[in-house]
Amino acid sequence: MLKVLMPDHDLSTRQAVISVLVENEAGVLARVIGLFSGRGYNIDSLTVAAVDEDKHLSRITIVTSGTAMVIEQIKAQLDRLVPIHKVADLTMEGPHIAREMALFKVAGVGEKRVEALRIADAFRARVVDATTESFVFEMTGATDKLDAFAALMRPLGLVEVSRTGVVAIARGPKGIHG
Amino acid sequence: MPATEMLSGAEILLRALKDQGVDTVFGYPGGAVLPIYDALFQQNAIRHILVRHEQGAVHAAEGYARSTGKVGVVLVTSGPGATNAVTGLVDALMDSIPVVCLTGQVPTHLIGNDAFQEADTTGITRPATKHNYLVKNVDDVGRVIHEAFYVARSGRPGPVVVDLPKDILINKGVYAGMPTAPHKSYRPVLDPDPAAIATAIRMLKSAKRPIIYAGGGVINAGPEASRLLTEFVHLTGFPCTNTLMGLGAFPASDPQFLGMLGMHGTYEANLAMHGCDVMLNIGARFDDRVTGRLRDFSPGSLKIHADIDPSSVNKNVRVDCAIIGDAGRILAALIAAWKADAAKPDTGALAAWWKQIEQWRARDCLRFRQDMDPSSIIKPQHAIRRLYELAQETGKDTFITTEVGQHQMWAAQFWKFERPNRWMTSGGLGTMGYGLPAAMGVQIAHPDALVIDIAGEASILMNIQEMGTLAQYRLPVKVFILNNEYMGMVRQWQELLHGGRYSESYSAALPDFVKLAESFHAVGLRATKVGELDDVIREMLRVDKAVIADICVDKGENCFPMIPSGAAHNEMILGAEDEGPKKGGGPGVTEEGMVLV
Ligand SMILES: Cc1ncc(C[n+]2csc(CCOP(=O)(O)OP(=O)(O)O)c2C)c(N)n1
Numbered sequence: 001m002l003k004v005l006m007p008d009h010d011l012s013t014r015q016a017v018i019s020v021l022v023e024n025e026a027g028v029l030a031r032v033i034g035l036f037s038g039r040g041y042n043i044d045s046l047t048v049a050a051v052d053e054d055k056h057l058s059r060i061t062i063v064t065s066g067t068a069m070v071i072e073q074i075k076a077q078l079d080r081l082v083p084i085h086k087v088a089d090l091t092m093e094g095p096h097i098a099r100e101m102a103l104f105k106v107a108g109v110g111e112k113r114v115e116a117l118r119i120a121d122a123f124r125a126r127v128v129d130a131t132t133e134s135f136v137f138e139m140t141g142a143t144d145k146l147d148a149f150a151a152l153m154r155p156l157g158l159v160e161v162s163r164t165g166v167v168a169i170a171r172g173p174k175g176i177h178g
Numbered sequence: 179m180p181a182t183e184m185l186s187g188a189e190i191l192l193r194a195l196k197d198q199g200v201d202t203v204f205g206y207p208g209g210a211v212l213p214i215y216d217a218l219f220q221q222n223a224i225r226h227i228l229v230r231h232e233q234g235a236v237h238a239a240e241g242y243a244r245s246t247g248k249v250g251v252v253l254v255t256s257g258p259g260a261t262n263a264v265t266g267l268v269d270a271l272m273d274s275i276p277v278v279c280l281t282g283q284v285p286t287h288l289i290g291n292d293a294f295q296e297a298d299t300t301g302i303t304r305p306a307t308k309h310n311y312l313v314k315n316v317d318d319v320g321r322v323i324h325e326a327f328y329v330a331r332s333g334r335p336g337p338v339v340v341d342l343p344k345d346i347l348i349n350k351g352v353y354a355g356m357p358t359a360p361h362k363s364y365r366p367v368l369d370p371d372p373a374a375i376a377t378a379i380r381m382l383k384s385a386k387r388p389i390i391y392a393g394g395g396v397i398n399a400g401p402e403a404s405r406l407l408t409e410f411v412h413l414t415g416f417p418c419t420n421t422l423m424g425l426g427a428f429p430a431s432d433p434q435f436l437g438m439l440g441m442h443g444t445y446e447a448n449l450a451m452h453g454c455d456v457m458l459n460i461g462a463r464f465d466d467r468v469t470g471r472l473r474d475f476s477p478g479s480l481k482i483h484a485d486i487d488p489s490s491v492n493k494n495v496r497v498d499c500a501i502i503g504d505a506g507r508i509l510a511a512l513i514a515a516w517k518a519d520a521a522k523p524d525t526g527a528l529a530a531w532w533k534q535i536e537q538w539r540a541r542d543c544l545r546f547r548q549d550m551d552p553s554s555i556i557k558p559q560h561a562i563r564r565l566y567e568l569a570q571e572t573g574k575d576t577f578i579t580t581e582v583g584q585h586q587m588w589a590a591q592f593w594k595f596e597r598p599n600r601w602m603t604s605g606g607l608g609t610m611g612y613g614l615p616a617a618m619g620v621q622i623a624h625p626d627a628l629v630i631d632i633a634g635e636a637s638i639l640m641n642i643q644e645m646g647t648l649a650q651y652r653l654p655v656k657v658f659i660l661n662n663e664y665m666g667m668v669r670q671w672q673e674l675l676h677g678g679r680y681s682e683s684y685s686a687a688l689p690d691f692v693k694l695a696e697s698f699h700a701v702g703l704r705a706t707k708v709g710e711l712d713d714v715i716r717e718m719l720r721v722d723k724a725v726i727a728d729i730c731v732d733k734g735e736n737c738f739p740m741i742p743s744g745a746a747h748n749e750m751i752l753g754a755e756d757e758g759p760k761k762g763g764g765p766g767v768t769e770e771g772m773v774l775v
């Protein structure tokens with residue numbers, strides 16, 4: 001294979017969304033995280049859950065950033081871990097969908113409270129908890145949409161945020177194994 | 179016959195080892211592994227070698243593995259047994275040596291309770307191994323052991339830990355025998371892509387100043403790969419250099435061999451690397467000891483990298499053609515494609531290139547001056563040269579291990595390795611204390627061979643306890659100490675890079691190595707001047723016992739050529755006359771380089 005995606009000496013960094021299909025066994029997450037910390041790679045977000053109970057498969061989605069050469073290294077290093085079935089760079093392999101879910105707690109009364117609810121409505125955030133002085137909004141969307149919502153909520157009494165991190169999947173009929 | 183025979187976990191373990199063809203285990207007992215020791219006691223198929231320290235067990239297994247091509251096996255207890263093994267595991271990881279290390283563990287119901295001699299072995303060894311396992315069910319013991327061997331030896335080899343809680347070793351379960359299905363997720367690519375081979379051949383055929391740079395991957399691919407390398411080098415007429423790990427992959431006496439490359443490599447090898455226009459790296463990883471300053475590494479060349487590990491490609495050096503696969507299969511494919519390709523290599527350019535290389539070779543960069551007056555001080559290089567020559571006279575198959583330091587580099591420079599698997603040194607990790615236990619493992623595997631640990635007086639003390647193992651198993655390993663009373667390599671760096679401030683690098687209060695040998699039931703010999711050297715070596719080679727030969731050598735000798743850290747290949751220091759300003763650094767020594775190891 002003559003490397004077509006040859007990493008060049010380009011020092012500009014890019015973000016990559018990497019999907020990793022792993023054997024659902026003890027220690028596999030520690031291996032992946034240890035790889036990133038041990039080799040000094042960035043983790044912008046990481047999510048993991050079992051996706052196929054019968055085949056003992058879990059899927060890890062990692063958002064990372066680095067130069068093209070570093071991202072090629074990350075994929076190669078992940079791929080050589082023993083319990084890893086498949087590594088896919090969704091950013092490079094065509095269009096994909098990336099989503100996060102978040103819960104936002106906003107506390108306030110009067111005009112601010114009304115404003116928070118109005119913006120939440122515009123963003124299609126759902127109210128999942130309410131008291132006379134607070135809301136918890138649930139929202140799913142692309143990372144920047146969640147960021148934008150958090151920024152708008154901050155002056156309106158944003159108390160805390162809990163985010164899942166990114167999950168992602170390629171568009172079209174082909175699966176990660178294809 | 180019962181359909182399912184119930185066996186203890188320990189018995190299943192031994193059956194699985196036997197099915198893997200294991201004949202030797204290097205180990206040290208303790209509470210958590212007593213069930214395994216009990217099972218070992220009741221069988222004869224597997225021989226247990228009792229080491230004196232668990233680090234020694236791993237290095238011994240490495241020596242066994244590197245000299246046989248088989249997987250080395252280690253057995254240690256929980257807690258301190260496992261933590262003592264960690265240095266050996268990292269050593270095997272860095273040098274891609276197949277080792278399976280069985281560690282005892284506290285019973286499953288106590289894991290996480292800070293029980294006596296509990297350590298988080300899988301946690302501690304996760305970055306120290308290629309892979310590790312904690313077995314939680316007796317019925318998994320057999321499967322996990324077979325998987326561990328498969329992982330250790332397949333693809334780029336490495337160490338694998340299997341952590342075995344004591345209750346699992348005692349519980350009864352069934353053993354299903356050898357696995358029939360392939361591994362679920364780990365299936366390294368062995369056969370090269372024909373398109374990559376074709377690209378490589380196109381580049382090689384059009385080369386004017388080619389070089390072949392071969393590393394430990396060729397050795398790991400088995401002796402046939404070394405034979406194919408030799409065939410390919412002869413077929414092409416190209417020059418060939420080896421890394422420290424690759425010595426023996428190509429015969430040192432061959433006129434096409436340029437010697438070792440890298441920090442202490444030869445002038446001709448490094449300048450050929452620097453000046454080549456096409457480079458074929460096969461089974462090496464562009465390590466920093468080899469490349470020197472990256473941005474000036476072989477600046478004008480097209481680079482072909484053949485490796486079994488895709489993560490080695492484009493890690494340090496950007497290459498123009500990557501070939502993923504087993505080194506032997508790649509070489510076979512290259513040979514076939516070279517022959518099938520109609521294009522003629524540029525023989526005129528190649529002849530001019532060889533002429534240039536011969537000029538570099540004529541510098542005789544390994545030259546040293548030994549005063550042959552019998553009372554003269556012994557030069558370390560001369561000691562190794564005489565050891566080599568006199569060892570040749572024995573006609574025995576000879577295996578060399580080393581510790582780490584100047585003596586290691588001199589051994590690499592002056593020993594002529596004609597065949598693979600005869601040279602074991604700690605390359606990637608640079609572990610002082612490697613050589614003696616590794617030699618032990620080699621001698622176990624090759625009882626009739628001549629096995630020599632070329633050592634420094636500082637390194638040898640790091641695993642000196644293994645002299646006891648040599649005595650117990652009557653292993654006639656020869657420990658050849660180049661005693662310069664200094665951590666010579668540290669002293670050399672302090673001389674060249676730190677203004678001659680010899681901070682803590684003097685080997686004070688050394689033992690009397692002759693008496694030390696005798697107290698370990700071995701033979702102790704000493705040479706203090708050149709007139710005594712040959713007799714001491716002859717005597718060492720003659721006696722059929724373990725020997726420590728204390729060779730008192732010149733304390734101030736430095737190892738050259740040297741490319742200082744952070745310098746480029748063409749900024750090599752050739753010798754004492756070439757050192758430039760003595761205090762504070764010779765040519766090529768930069769502030770940027772000073773931070774490098
Ligand atoms: C376990 C370990 N600790 C420290 C070092 C750093 N180190 C590299 S070479 C060396 C000196 C070795 O001295 P000696 O064994 O006498 O060999 P010489 O260089 O004198 O031949 C030291 C301390 C090392 N490589 N390994």
Ligand SMILES: [Mg+2]
Pocket residue numbers: 583634635636660661662663664665666
């Ligand atoms: Mg020394």
